[in-house]
Amino acid sequence: MGRKTLFCIVAAGVLAVAGAVVAETARGPVTNLPLPRFVSLKASKANVRRGPSLTHRIDWVFKRKNMPLEITAEYGHWRRVRDIEGAGGWVHYSLLSGARTVIVEHDMLPLAMRPEANTPAVAHLELGVVARLGECGPDWCYLNAAGYKGWAQKAHLWGVTPDELRD
Missing domain, CATH: 2.30.30.40 (SH3 Domains)
Incomplete structure (x- = not known):
C-alpha cells in the first residue's frame, strides 16, 4: 500500500469521526439548543407552513394540544417540526412548549x-x-x-x- 492510499484511508477515517461528532453536537443557530430535540404543542391549533414565514402556504393544521413534536431546524422565530407520522413543516415558536410529552x-x-x-x-x-x-x-x-x-x-x-x- 502506497503513502497516497494510506493517507486517503486515514483522511477518510478522520472525516467520518468528525462527521459523527458534529452530528451528535448539532445546535440550533437561533437557540443554541440541540437539534433534533423534542417539544410539545402549546396551542390547541397550529398552522404548519411550507416555509418559515407567514407568506408561506399552510399545508395543514395540528389540532392536538400537548402533542409531542421533534424540532429538526430553526430559522428566526420559526421551527421546522415533524410529528410521530413523519409529517411536518414550519411552526411559529410561540405555539411550542418545552414541556415534554x-x-x-x-x-x-x-x-x-x-x-x-x-x-x-x-x-x-x-x-x-x-x-x-x-x-x-x-x-x-x-x-x-x-x-x-x-x-x-x-x-x-x-x-x-x-x-x-x-x-
Whole structure:
C-alpha cells in the first residue's frame, strides 16, 4: 500500500469521526439548543407552513394540544417540526412548549409502579395516548397520563430518544 492510499484511508477515517461528532453536537443557530430535540404543542391549533414565514402556504393544521413534536431546524422565530407520522413543516415558536410529552406506541401499555419488569400496573394506556414525560432511565420513563402516574418502557414511547436520560 502506497503513502497516497494510506493517507486517503486515514483522511477518510478522520472525516467520518468528525462527521459523527458534529452530528451528535448539532445546535440550533437561533437557540443554541440541540437539534433534533423534542417539544410539545402549546396551542390547541397550529398552522404548519411550507416555509418559515407567514407568506408561506399552510399545508395543514395540528389540532392536538400537548402533542409531542421533534424540532429538526430553526430559522428566526420559526421551527421546522415533524410529528410521530413523519409529517411536518414550519411552526411559529410561540405555539411550542418545552414541556415534554410522549405518545404511547403500544396498545394497552402497562404503567408500572416501579421501573422493573413484572411489577403491578397502576393503569394500562391505549395506543395514541399523550402523556407528560418525567424522569427517564436507560429503559423506563415516568409518565403522567390523565392523573395516572407510573413507569412505562421507553421502547414503546415516541417523543423520547432511546439514549435519553432525564432526572
